[in-house]
Amino acid sequence: xxxxxxxxxxxxxxxxxxxxxxxxxxxxxxxxxxxxxxxxxxxxxxxxxxxxxxxxxxxxxxxxxxxxxxxxxxxxxxxxxxxxxxxxxxxxxxxxxxxxxxxxxxxxxxxxxxxxxxxxxxxxxxxxxxxxxxxxxxxxxxxxxxxxxxxxxxxxxxxxxxxxxxxxxxxxxxxxxxxxxxxxxxxxxxxxxxxxxxxxxxxxxxxxxxxxxxxxxxxxxxxxxxxxxxxxxxxxxxxxxxxxxxxxxxxxxxxxxxxxxxxxxxxxxxxxxxxxxxxxxxxxxxxxxxxxxxxxxxxxxxxxxxxxxxxxxxxxxxxxxxxxxxxxxxxxxxxx
Numbered sequence: 001x002x003x004x005x006x007x008x009x010x011x012x013x014x015x016x017x018x019x020x021x022x023x024x025x026x027x028x029x030x031x032x033x034x035x036x037x038x039x040x041x042x043x044x045x046x047x048x049x050x051x052x053x054x055x056x057x058x059x060x061x062x063x064x065x066x067x068x069x070x071x072x073x074x075x076x077x078x079x080x081x082x083x084x085x086x087x088x089x090x091x092x093x094x095x096x097x098x099x100x101x102x103x104x105x106x107x108x109x110x111x112x113x114x115x116x117x118x119x120x121x122x123x124x125x126x127x128x129x130x131x132x133x134x135x136x137x138x139x140x141x142x143x144x145x146x147x148x149x150x151x152x153x154x155x156x157x158x159x160x161x162x163x164x165x166x167x168x169x170x171x172x173x174x175x176x177x178x179x180x181x182x183x184x185x186x187x188x189x190x191x192x193x194x195x196x197x198x199x200x201x202x203x204x205x206x207x208x209x210x211x212x213x214x215x216x217x218x219x220x221x222x223x224x225x226x227x228x229x230x231x232x233x234x235x236x237x238x239x240x241x242x243x244x245x246x247x248x249x250x251x252x253x254x255x256x257x258x259x260x261x262x263x264x265x266x267x268x269x270x271x272x273x274x275x276x277x278x279x280x281x282x283x284x285x286x287x288x289x290x291x292x293x294x295x296x297x298x299x300x301x302x303x304x305x306x307x308x309x310x311x312x313x314x315x316x317x318x319x320x321x322x323x324x325x326x327x328x329x330x331x332x333x334x335x336x
Contacts, residue, residue, distance in 0.1 A: 005084040005107060006034040007100050008160065010077030012070045013052075014042035016091035019205065021051045026094035026203075028058055032101065036060045036083045040073040048091075071177040075168040086160040092205045093154050096120075099201045103157055106195055113162045113193040114185065117155040119202035127203065135196060136182070142191045143268040146183055146230075149223060153178035154202040162189065170251050176222040180251070183226060188256045221245050227269070230255060236266050239288050243273040267296035274308050 009027055013020055027037050039052055041064035049064055056062060061080050067073050074088050085107055089095065099117075106115045116138075120130040137150035158181075166184040169177045229250040231241050234257075274289035290309040 004032075004034050004104055006036055006082065007032060007085045007103065008036040008081035008083030009038070009086075010074060010081065010088040011037075011039045011091050012042070012073035012077065012088060013039060013044065013048060013091035014070075014073075015044045015046045015048060017044065017047035017051060019092040020048055021054075022094045023089060023091050024051070024055050026096075027089070028055065029097070030095065030100040032104075034083075035100070036081060038062065038077045038080050040067070040077045041065075042067045042069070042073055068171050069174055071169050071173055072171045074177065075171065078167050081160065084160055085157055086163070087154075087157045089154055089202070094203050094205075096200050096202065099199075102197075102199045102201070106197060106199075107157075107159065109195075111193055112195045113159045113189065114195065115157045116152065116194060116196045117157075117199045117201035118197075119152060119155040119204050120200060121204045121206060123206045125205070130203075132200065133204070136194075138191055138194060138196065141264070142186050143264040145191055146186050146265055147268045147272055149179050149183065149226070151178050151182035153182075154204055155200075156182075157201075158185070165256075170253060172251070173222055173225075175219045176226060179223060179226060183230070184255060188258050190258075221248060224248055225251060229253070230265070231269075233257070234262055234266055236269075237292060239285065240266070240269055240273060240292075243269075243276070263296045267293050270296070271305050271308075275304070278308055 011020070011023060011027075016023075024039075027035070037058070037060050039059060039062040041048060041052065041062070043064055043066045052059075052062055052064070063076075067076065070090075077088065078086070085103060102117075103115060106112060116136040118135045119133045120127070121133055122128075122130045133152055133155075136152045136156045137145065137148050139145045139148060163181065163185060166181060166188070169180055173180060224244040225248050228241065228244055228248060231244075232250055233254050270289045270292040274286045274293065277283075277285040277289065286308060290305065293305055294309060
């Protein structure tokens with residue numbers, strides 16, 4: 001009988017007794033013949049441990065001990081993984097039936113390193129009102145994909161050998177450890193070997209105790225830490241760094257950057273921040289940032305960037321502000 005690739009799944013857990021049984025069942029009920037399932041619990045004090053013990057004979061490994069948070073648990077689980085395909089699923093989410101067999105059909109193509117599916121999202125324990133996500137976001141080139149930074153982690157699976165040297169993840173990150181992994185992969189490999197599929201793999205639950213609900217404002221601050229790390233490694237102009245949250249620290253690591261030319265990553269961020277400053281009527285900053293875009297992109301700006309550059313380079317700030325107020329009446333509104 002043909003041996004199918006081993007799939008390694010890690011569940012980090014802490015006091016999710018209300019939901020973890022559904023998570024465990026969704027993994028084990030896949031009936032995948034070469035499954036490695038690992039649960040790393042952070043020392044739960046609710047009924048989590050009793051639930052895990054119900055299934056321990058079918059688990060590859062599990063432990064319950066104090067840790068340094070979710071990222072630490074993911075790292076611990078990853079160290080135990082020996083499979084060819086990897087992902088983690090949190091203890092309040094669950095897989096769709098037949099997910100692993102669908103994954104196998106995609107990963108049989110050995111040129112595919114990452115498979116990005118879709119997921120159902122729902123709020124307040126009401127799966128009857130599901131919303132289908134678009135999955136991880138890839139733009140026209142890797143530089144734009146890095147700037148956007150959106151990975152739909154629960155339904156994005158990696159060929160493990162490609163990310164072995166991208167672990168461990170930074171345990172100081174509580175919210176964007178998945179974006180750290182996504183950026184690290186894109187910067188090292190580009191996006192040519194990523195396959196996007198309409199297959200729905202996962203159900204993502206947003207409930208009153210979710211980090212996304214309780215501490216949502218912290219996500220962007222941590223995302224800025226990733227950006228700051230990259231900006232300093234690329235030695236970007238100070239004006240780009242000034243667009244970030246203040247008083248944040250970069251990660252204690254560097255990116256493995258193999259994609260070329262790296263200056264287009266810089267141009268992508270400069271363009272994005274120019275648009276943000278235009279909305280705020282900070283035309284001086286727009287002008288400076290667009291000069292960087294013009295320099296780095298060698299005049300290959302897209303239509304929107306051309307408009308920003310024309311506005312910031314030709315029109316006085318006072319006229320721009322006035323024009324934005326009455327733009328619906330202007331025949332030359334294309335500049336705005």
